[in-house]
Amino acid sequence: MQKIKVLSVCLLLSIILIGCQNINNLNLNEDITHIEVYEWNSEKLMDTIEDQVFIEELTSELDNAKTHSTANIDWAMPDYQLLFKDDNEVLYEIGYCNEIQNFGSGAVGRYWESDKLYEVSTELPLE
Template identity: 70%
Template sequence: MREIKLIFILLLFSFVLIGCQNNNLNLSDDITSIEVYEWGSEELLATIDDKGFIKELVKDLDNARTHSTANLDWAMPDYKLLFKHDTEVLFEIGYCKEEQNFGSGAVGRYWESDKLYEVSTKLNVE
């Protein structure tokens, strides 16, 4: 009986841990490049194809805490990033040259729709 209780507690703890994990991106394919565009235009500024950098950035974004920006009035990001697998766009996100600090722990450079990712990794595109 004691073993059953222990197994039940371990299973419950495992489910809690799984539920607490952040999986923001859920990218199933490998990202082969990141295209950097000026925000609001079609001007391609750079293409990042450094596999190590891409892998770390995707991991950081996937595991990052996010904060709502739905009720904030702020300037849009400087760049639009397209995460691509060969020619297919898998993910799109905004990038701010300067780290954004909205208070309440919301500090980062990457923005999607109405949330700021708590990631401050700089892009070397300038």
């Protein structure tokens, strides 16, 4: 009986610890030197963001953001494709919407990847 109590407590603590782990969406280990902003599904470069403070803040927000599935949602694609780069190497790609997207049930944000919307509404400093 004592072993069952100990095992139950261990299981409960394990579940709590798993739930408290940090979310890491991007898992970027390299430094991002700049973000290139392209029209969605185009090779037209719209802008390049080199502000390191902005890049670090945005990367941190995206890395720790809640995400929501968009797999069953019919919506227009993002306005821009962002390439997070270290010099010439593409480290990460994500979509960006000029307008905040609101799909209900907590899915609100501007950044989209494949089938999920990131709960981040930070505007890009586009010229």
